[in-house]
Amino acid sequence: MAGSPRVGVLALQGDVREHVALLSGLGAEVALVRRPEELAAVHGLVLPGGESSVIDKLSRSFGMQTPVREAIAGGLPVYGTCAGLILLADEVLDGIRGQESFGGLDVAVRRNAFGRQTESFETELAIAALGEPPVRATFIRAPIVERAGERVEVLATLADGGIVAVEQGRLLGTSFHPEVDGETRFHQRFLAHVRAFAAEAA
Numbered sequence: 001m002a003g004s005p006r007v008g009v010l011a012l013q014g015d016v017r018e019h020v021a022l023l024s025g026l027g028a029e030v031a032l033v034r035r036p037e038e039l040a041a042v043h044g045l046v047l048p049g050g051e052s053s054v055i056d057k058l059s060r061s062f063g064m065q066t067p068v069r070e071a072i073a074g075g076l077p078v079y080g081t082c083a084g085l086i087l088l089a090d091e092v093l094d095g096i097r098g099q100e101s102f103g104g105l106d107v108a109v110r111r112n113a114f115g116r117q118t119e120s121f122e123t124e125l126a127i128a129a130l131g132e133p134p135v136r137a138t139f140i141r142a143p144i145v146e147r148a149g150e151r152v153e154v155l156a157t158l159a160d161g162g163i164v165a166v167e168q169g170r171l172l173g174t175s176f177h178p179e180v181d182g183e184t185r186f187h188q189r190f191l192a193h194v195r196a197f198a199a200e201a202a
């Protein structure tokens with residue numbers, strides 16, 4: 001496809017800048033998305049890491065929850081990291097009272113799943129779908145996928161079997177933050193979905 005895909009980063013709270021830098025570095029045209037009109041102008045959306053309950057609340061007060069849900073239902077490719085994965089999950093465990101998600105991914109995700117001792121850690125993950133080398137993964141108060149539905153492909157697990165990366169169609173989610181490690185392969189995978197979606201929409 002000629003030209004670069006136009007992708008959005010939901011810019012209500014979280015590590016928006018890291019995603020923008022990484023996607024720009026991969027040649028994508030990147031737009032900050034805070035309003036429905038801005039969402040309508042992109043062919044893919046990143047939900048950043050941050051605090052899922054805050055992003056949830058802001059998305060509702062900005063009138064973005066319904067547009068994002070409709071876009072996901074319409075096939076928009078979405079990549080969520082950490083808090084973004086929580087926002088993509090159909091079911092959120094250990095959310096704050098009244099916490100909602102956009103949903104779309106047929107998973108149950110538990111927030112802050114690693115307890116206090118291991119709130120933040122790094123590890124290497126062998127991920128067959130991405131090939132060599134292994135992924136250097138940074139977890140920061142990270143969630144874990146406790147249930148994955150039949151349509152969900154598990155991309156990565158920890159040594160204990162905990163699920164930390166999933167894909168369902170054009171929805172991609174990771175418990176960790178490739179955007180802080182300069183790991184580009186997940187974003188490249190997301191951009192491939194974005195290009196396919198843009199080509200269909202053209």
Ligand code: GLN
Pocket residue numbers: 048049050051052053081082083084086111112140141142143
């Ligand atoms: N603990 C955060 C939440 O519940 C996620 C942390 C992160 O995105 N690094 O939203």
